[in-house]
Amino acid sequence: MPLPTPPEALRRGPLREGAFRSRLHDPRTAVVIGRWLGAALLVCFLTGLYSHVLQDPPAWLRDHLSARPAGLYRFTQGAHVISGIAAIPLLGAKLWTVYPRLFEWPPARGVRHALERLGILLLVAAMALELFTGLLNTLQWYVWPFPFRQTHFWLAWIAVGGLLLHLAVKAPEIVAHWRRPRPELSQRRGFLTAVTASVLAVTAVTAGQTVPWLRRIDLLAPRRPDIGPQGLPVNRTAAAAGTAQPPVNWRLKVVGPASYELTMDELRAMDQHEAVLPISCVEGWSASAQWAGVRIRDLVARAGAPPTARLRITSMEVDGPYRETEMEAAYAADPLTLLALRVNGEVLDTDHGYPARVIAPGRPGVLQTKWVDRIEVIV
Structure with missing residues (x-):
């Protein structure tokens, strides 16, 4: 069912035709950043689910938990926080790549298109809130009235569900732009290099709280594992x-x-x-x-x-x-x-x-x- 077309007089500012000229706001860049972000979110989700199960195991699983290897939780929870922090600049880069689509004209071409855009809004909101509250949890700074662990758990499921739905809708476009084009844009290579450097930098200065050989450059992590009584x-x-x-x-x-x-x-x-x-x-x-x-x-x-x-x-x-x-x-x-x-x-x-x-x-x-x-x- 098509929706009424908004009048052209409303096309001002970012809504005007040709408002976004960067060639990096394209499907290929979005797919590359999306692959990296998806990998970080997958690691973060699975390791977070493992932590939740250990803290609140369902009755059918209690007798199947294992205490070994002794350092397994150290590895999984370290990977959880590292991948979650790495996902923050990746999410920012992904949103920068696709945000011109927020100003598409007309804003909704039909009921299906409107529902798709609402689904993307829910996905972005869930991801942003999940990463934001997770980051504040590493600081033990709880500025909200709701219980963190339960909210974090269910937000993760909402985000993953929204992500799977988004991937299903965009599958043809993702497949079409999965392979590197020839020739590759030099601007895209520079942008992806900058994103990679930012992810590596934020990881390097925070991962030392769980990775011993990075402890010397542990500049932004909230804890130093060797400081305390x-x-x-x-x-x-x-x-x-x-x-x-x-x-x-x-x-x-x-x-x-x-x-x-x-x-x-x-x-x-x-x-x-x-x-x-x-x-x-x-x-x-x-x-x-x-x-x-x-x-x-x-x-x-x-x-x-x-x-x-x-x-x-x-x-x-x-x-x-x-x-x-x-x-x-x-x-x-x-x-x-x-x-x-x-x-x-x-x-x-x-x-x-x-x-x-x-x-x-x-x-x-x-x-x-x-x-x-x-x-x-x-x-």
């Missing part, structure tokens, strides 16, 4: 959690078929084990340390629980979304999973979870519960 960063301090003064009579409660309690001296008298494991946070930074403490599986076995038991771990912090966390059996039974009492040869700093904290391979940092005072078996 005992050489480790801190996201949530003991003061913020309300645990700055742990009780002098602290006791660890282990609840199961044969419940018991342990004082700090009794914990220290148990077999102590060491493990070099990373703390890998959803904001993208990660840092390895040498942890020492009691194996979680030894505490669970002493409570009379089977190796297949899942756990609920409770922190002394006053409130917060991760005051209680659940640990799947694969992590609880892993010999590297510790109730850590020491880090890098020192008693835990209060900001790192004194008197005791969880450290396990392959888990997000938000699930490495600090200030632990209760471990409950939930078979």
Whole structure:
């Protein structure tokens, strides 16, 4: 169904014919930038989905999660943040390439064309909001009233759905301009070189928070993995959690078929084990340390629980979304999973979870519960 044609008198400014003369506002440039942006968004989406599943696994998947390799989450979440940051200049370049189409005349040639343009508006809005909130999350700066993780998750699905629909509509044009034309425009080569340089630059000065060999040029990343108490960063301090003064009579409660309690001296008298494991946070930074403490599986076995038991771990912090966390059996039974009492040869700093904290391979940092005072078996 065609829509009424707007009068020619409205064609002013960017709406006038010939308002955009750059030869780079063409389908070939859009396709090349779109390929790069699509690759970054695919990596970002898949790694973000993995992080979400680890933090909130569906019931059918809980028994199939694995604690190994120990550094997997460090890699995937680092890739998530790196690809998300790289997507920002790519999205800007893509929008610059196609924005003259916002001023097409007539604005809508029919109902189908109008719906297509509305779909593109939804896609761009979802992508921009997803990348913007994700960037602010790396800074732990939450200027919105809605919960970040859930909103970020559903925005990702909206963006991916809109992207797939857009690719389906534009498939013939994408195929037609996929191969490099001969001769290639020198302006296009220069533009693509500039975009590549900007992506590499923004990646190089932020990726050092998770890539050790880039740490010397880690100029714009919000975290330095080697700065903080005992050489480790801190996201949530003991003061913020309300645990700055742990009780002098602290006791660890282990609840199961044969419940018991342990004082700090009794914990220290148990077999102590060491493990070099990373703390890998959803904001993208990660840092390895040498942890020492009691194996979680030894505490669970002493409570009379089977190796297949899942756990609920409770922190002394006053409130917060991760005051209680659940640990799947694969992590609880892993010999590297510790109730850590020491880090890098020192008693835990209060900001790192004194008197005791969880450290396990392959888990997000938000699930490495600090200030632990209760471990409950939930078979």
